[in-house]
Amino acid sequence: MDENYLKQLDAIERIKQMGGLKKSNPNSVRRDRGSLDFQERIKMKLHCESQRHADTIGKKKNASSNDGPPMKKSRLSNSSDLNADDLEKVINSKSKYSALVDIQQEMKQNEYFNAMEKTEKMEQKMINIMQIEVRAVSCKQCKYTALTPSELCKSENHQLLFHKAIKRFFQCTACKQRCYSLDRLPLRACSNCGAESFERTGMMNEKKGPKLAHENLILRGEEMKYINS
Structure with a gap:
């Protein structure tokens, strides 16, 4: 049970012990100022406590239903807080790593082509x-x-x-x-x-690739299909 609600019940119990709230006499010309002020303060306090209790429950409901979006908003706000220096550092770090990747790829290509060149030299040597x-x-x-x-x-x-x-x-x-x-x-x-x-x-044996069209030997010239048919 909520603490504010318990306070509200305690206040009501005290009022009952004091004899309850006195009803004002509409025909009375002079009212008891002390009793009136006390009653007004009690009413105001009860109203504030009930209002605060309702606001607390409403905030908890809103917080439980909006757990996801606030996190996203905070992340976006954190990302938007990056200044120009931070962005420049991020860009420089990315460019540095991309340069390392390019160097590594170039080294792999050189190793591949060097191995291919050695293989071709060995094949040529064996052919001769x-x-x-x-x-x-x-x-x-x-x-x-x-x-x-x-x-x-x-x-x-x-x-x-x-x-x-x-x-x-x-x-x-x-x-x-x-x-x-x-x-x-x-x-x-x-x-x-x-x-x-x-x-x-x-x-x-020497490796031979596929012959091109102009390398094929045609003894009778180019033959045309479906002529005079």
Whole structure:
């Protein structure tokens, strides 16, 4: 129960103990000034207390119903209190961080392109390599030379000779199938098409992009569809 309301009840109880409020006699010419003043003060006090109690309840209701908007207003008011120096500091801090982000992005791009450049250089180097030196093995009983011994030679304990050899790279002229040989020329036909014509090539094929329209070879010229049909 509210404290003001309790005070109001206490005042009413005191008035009852004093005999209540005396009614004024309308026919009386002279009124009791002391009693009148006391009654007026009590009435005024009760009226003020009741009015204050009503105002307090109304304020509490308004505060409970408007909890959200006042917070927003206070935030807006706080943000509007920023002066020019504060705004300049905020802008400078943002520009500083944006500069750091730009530097970081530029560093990442440089790392990416440096890695791509190294990869392209390595690919170009492998394209230009036609032969490399390797460790090979030869079997006198089976009369072959290869990079690794066969399972038959291992199981029968053939006499194996390990030595250095030259590994050469070739491709079939017909189907462009790649192969290698430890001799000067491949001793077997192409495993893909059976052709026996080979040409030297690099350790890695050159990457070719899609051909442009003017790069396509048209032997009979440009063909027009649906002419004279």
